Amino acid sequence: MKNIRNFCIIAHIDHGKSTLADRLLEFTKTISERDMQAQVLDDMDLEREKGITIKSHAIQLDYLYKGEKYVFNLIDTPGHVDFSYEVSRALAACEGALLLVDASQGIQAQTISNLYLAMENDLEIIPVINKIDMEGAMIPEVKDQIIELIGCKDEDILLASGKSGIGIEEILHAIVERIPAPKGNPEAPLQALIFDSVFNSFRGIIVYFRVANGTVRAGEKIRFINTGQEYEAAEVGILKLGLESRKEVKAGDVGYLITGIKNAKEVKVGDTITSVLNPSQDSIKGFEEVKPMVFAGIFPVNTDEFEELRDCMDKLQLNDASLTYELETSQALGFGFRCGFLGMLHMEIIQERLEREFNQTVITTVPNVSFVAHTTRGEKIIVNNPAEMPDPSRIDRIEEPYIRAQIITKPDYIGNIMTLCLGKRGILLNQSYLTPSRVELAFELPLTEIVFDFYDKLKSQTRGYASFDYSPIGLRDSDIVKMDILLNGDKVDALSALIHRSRAQDFGRKLCEKLKDLLPRQQFVIAIQAAIGAKIISRETISAMRKDVTAKCYGGDISRKRKLLEKQKEGKKRMRQIGNVEVPQEAFLAVLKLDD
Known part of the structure; x- marks a missing residue:
């Protein structure tokens, strides 16, 4: 056990985590040159296209140092704030972390929040300045920032470049020398923490775990403590680029387990595995339940595909433990799911993954x-969705969640950020200069205001220089109202929204204008209205398509034409009473893109 090192790589987005992981794999000859490609651990098409890591990836490396063989378990983590739950789970399986900082960008918001996560788990931190061979590298300034942030010595900071492979050997030496070996007793009753799981259509659910005490052996009976289910360990092994089976996985190591489980509900990330013959009574503590930030309904386009969608959601939840969902019905869209996401990017990725x-x-x-x-x-x-909102006459008060936002930027953009945040009902808490060219702003903001487009706007207002991170701080009283959309007097529940009263009129007007462009014209007039309770706050009208019924009258008496027009008018009236308005799919998506 003294030769095992478990560590992960944490950083802000685009600071070079996956590239550094590539170099570590190359240097330790874990992967052959033939299999080598950029971002080798990112195995999803989506990750490669967007250039981001969405899911943590674990892999085992072997390294020879001073004649001794060491085993490294490396976990490459995502950098985006929406995937911070992946990072927190990876940290639970490690004793140390490489904290990567981009030499040209310096410390950014997510660097700080990931660092605090690592400190809460008492990990040994190795600071690394990456991309030192770039033209804009500010090595002395970034060193000062790191020293001020974590209080380390100048010589503790390693300089490296993931792209050209500078400093990789020094990093490997530091991992051996600075990161402590895992503690644990291989002879004690088995305790292993499940930190991830994936679904394989041939083999069932593959569980990734970290053994704290004891040994997992192939063929033995095991039990999941929280769910109380018992299984036979059909196969155990370690994580190389593929899965490599072993007879046993001992304390301190990271491995995988296949038991042939097919039901997604039976595996919970954060659960503890123990042996049936020599069980441990205690489960491993310190694993938080995920707290979704954003809720949205997901419905199949054809209502017949509901059962199929349910299976897909179960499988997707195994691959992404931060997704939560429950059943929901809508008058307009039929049966579907109310899903909880960690942010808008997370929601977009889930939608893409369902499709692909x-x-x-x-x-x-x-x-x-x-x-x-x-x-x-x-x-x-x-209240997770507008349909659950009680009648306004029964409501005493409504509380909405607030967050503390931390924005790090250049001083030139302070004005733009102030305007943006104050316009989103934000309260400025403090403003402090980290260095003469970097300023940190702290705001309290309602979570509703940052859900839609806050991150995009922040990036465009600061030309991409601002970095943003947030943490929930609790609930506060607020004037929230339910805004309904009516088509010819009928509510379309899928377009209802919960919104602050001061924003409702503006939002309602924009939405009605957008729907006017998107709804197809009918043979009758369609009135699109936005309403709060019984009060209509906005209205647009789509005029009827009119057939020329007088075309067949050549000349003759005007009364013949009038008779035909009156007949048409009666027909239109009747049609409006029984005709219903079809809402196309684009209309539901339009709400998400109101500012475009």
Whole structure:
């Protein structure tokens, strides 16, 4: 065990985590030159196209140092704030972390939040300045920032370049010398933490675990403590580029387990595996349940495909433990799911993965956050979607979630950021200069305001220089109303939204204008209205397509024409009473892109 090192790579987006992981794999000859490609651990098409890591990837490397053989378990983690749950799970399986900082960008918001996550888990931090061979590298300034942030010595900071392979050997030496070996007793009762799982259509669910105490052997009976289910360990092994089976995996190591489980509900990330013959009574603590930030409905385009979508959601949840969902019905869209996401990028990725991996085309409703409504009887109702909102006459007050936002930027853009955040009902907490060219702004903002387009706007207002991170700080009283969209007096529940009263009129007007462009014209007039309760706040009208019924009258008496027009008028009236308005799929998507 003294020769095992478990570590992960953490950093802000685009600071070179996956590239550095590539060089470590190359240097330790874990991967042959023939199999080598950029971002070799990112095995999803989506990750390669977008150039981001969406899922943490674990792999084992062998390294010879001073004549001794060492085993490294490396986990490459995502950098985007929406995938921070992946990072927190990876940290639970490690003793150390490489903290990567881009030499040309310096410390950014996500660097700091990932560092705090690592410190909470008592990990040994090795600071690395990456991309030192770039033209804009500011090595002395970035060194000062790191020293100020984590209080290390100048000589503790390693300089490297993931692209050209500078400093890789020094990093490997530091991993051996600085990161402690895992503690644990291979003879004790088995305790292993599940930190990830994937679904394989041939072999069932593959569970990734880290053994804290004891040994997992192939063929023995094991039990999942939280669910109480018992299985036979059909195959155990270690994670190389593929899966390599072993007879046993001992304390301190990271491995995989195949038991032939097919039901997604039986595997919970954060659960503890123990042996049936020599069980441990305690489960491994310190694993938080995921807290979704954004809620949206996902519905199949054809209602017949609902059962198929349910299976796909189960399988996707195994691959992505931060996705939560429950059943929901909508008058307009039929049966579907209310899903909880960690942010808008996460929602977009889930939608893409459903389409690519499972061939499911889905409709997504307006994303919103979770509110708490207090009724006049003293009841507390959690409102995840507009349909759950109680009658306004029964509501005493509504609370909405607030976050603390941390924005790091250049001083030139302070004005733009202030305008943006104050326009989103933000409160400035403090402003501090980290260095003469970097300033940190802290705001309190309602979560509703940052759900839609805040991140995109922040990037465009600061030419991409601002970095943003947030953490929830609790609930506060707020004036939230439910805005309905009516088509000829009928509510379309999938277009309803929960929104702050000051924003409702503007949002309603934009939405009605957008729907006017998107809804196909009918033989009758369609009135599109936005309403809060009984009060209409905005209206647009789509005029009827009119057939020329007088075309067959050549000359003659005007009364003949009038008779035909009156007859048409009666028909239109009747048609309007029984005709229903079809809402195309683009209309539901339009709500998400209101500012375009």
